Amino acid sequence: MSFIPGHPVTAVVQRIEIHKLRDGDNLILGFSIGGGIDQDPSQNPFSEDKTDKGIYVTRVSKGGPAEVAGLRMGDKIMQVNGWDMTMVTHDQARKKLTKKNEDVVRLLVTRKSLENAVRQSMMQH
């Protein structure tokens, strides 16, 4: 998942579809995000590359819609509903996730275990 400026990023991703839960007037997804291009990447405990300014899932609330949909802590969110999440500010990411007129968000997330799994399966062949 190393990022070389100017080159496209390739990653093994998983599609996750989260149905938002209506809680009164709010629509909650059940996880917390951290990171962004305006944040300090060296403090990110989940990233391998400490200069990675992507959006990471820092917490998944138990039993919430995100956990049900398969989101895990430490996942890096690459896309939300088609919107890119690798080069956004923290606030932009939040806005893309919490749009009030969307009930469903379709995320593309990546994690280290995915890559390992793919590599293993490739090595078997």
Added chain:
Amino acid sequence: MDTESAYSGYSYYSGRSRGSHRHGERSRDRHKSRSKESSRSEKSVTINAPPAEPLLGDQSVRGEEVQDDNWGETTTAVTGTSEHSLSQEDIVRISKDLDDSVGLDCKRYLNVALSVILGLVVFLTPLAFLILPHLLWPDRLRACGTACEGLFISVAFKLLILLLAVWALFFRPPRAGLPRIFVFRALLATLVLLFVLSYWLFYGVRILDSQDEDYQGIVQYAVSLVDALLFIHYLAIVLLELRQLQPFFSLCVTRSTDGATQHYNLGQLSIQRAAVVILENYYKDFPVHNPALLTASKSRAAKHLAGLKVYNVDGPGENNAAAGIAQSQSRAMIAAAARRRDSSHNELYYEEAEHERRVRKRRARLVVAVEEQKKAPGDVMDPREAAQAIFPSMARALQKYLRTTRQQHLHSMESIQQHLAFSITNNMTPKAFLESYLTTGPTLQYGKDRWLARQWTLISEASVTSGLKDGTVFLLKCIDFSLVVTTKKIPYIQLAEEFIDPKSHKFMLRLQSETSV
């Protein structure tokens, strides 16, 4: 005087010894007759310099003293037992004679007369240039047109400005009497004189002789003269006033008797002018010279050195054995004296502590006595009477305090009463009244008889009209003490610049926030 020691290399002693033979008023007059431009007033500081170079003054004054000069210059060491020694009464008598002397005023009047004559000549020259053609060949003169008459107005106003400027710059009461001529003033006077003379020469040859009819040309010539005079006045301002304003040297002035030191920043001045500035500042900055405070330390030093006189009678080239014995003997004596010196340190410490305690005790009693008194009078009285009423009750405490701090000769009964009346008139608190007695002030605070303003002598190895340089040392000698002045140049400061890009001052505040969605 028994405390004089032998000095060599300074010729000031020759001046002093010479003074002992001249009981008339001419004694110091010789030194001043050389000074052309400086003038004196009754309250001025007199600085006498010994002649270090051949004198420039008029020969008539010097004729009678030629022999004395030679005798003075060849005298090198004067010890206390020679016949040239002066007693205190002699000095006082000489200084009194100086004050009464009439011959000194002649120099001042000469200076004033010369400057007035020069001023008149300079001022009347343009007017003469304008008037003479009308007097000498009025018929042949071409009529003066409008432009020419306009020039008359300009000449008039420029002359007026010049008059005011010269009055402002030159006709001020002098602060001090200097021993040698004021070089810049003399130079400027010479320059002006030469300038005016050259203009007259040109005028005489080209205009008077040929009887030029072009009056406008003559008027323009006069205007150019006045313009040039204004520029010379500008030069005078720069040389006399502006040049010494920017500080260039730092002078360290130390009083020889008790070590009181001050530092002054001066510009580029000649040594005599620097001496005047230093003396003016001396009267306001240095605490008054109190000889009574010195006797204590002198007596202690005398006691300490009493048993210790080591003479090296054998010269340096003597027999080694004899020298060796003498040296070992002196070393033994010095060692014994050193051991003795240890106890004198103790003595000094305890003596000073005791004195300090005593002073504080007296001071406390005095303050209490005065404070009690100041509350007393209820009825309305004239300040003088009030002072006389209050004074007796605190006089004793005040006297004791003054005696302990050895200031009693600085304040007379009369002056204390006057000060008391003054503080009553001005509603001063007791503490304010006591302030002038509790702390020693500068010399100006005390009576005029303490000032000794006419008895300063400038002693310098370099010529006193030469400028100050780094490392110049000169002495200002008064009767009781002398001020040692050393000069140091203010360093040349090289400033370097470091440019900080404003963009590099932008800091990014990096947070790590977590938002739950």
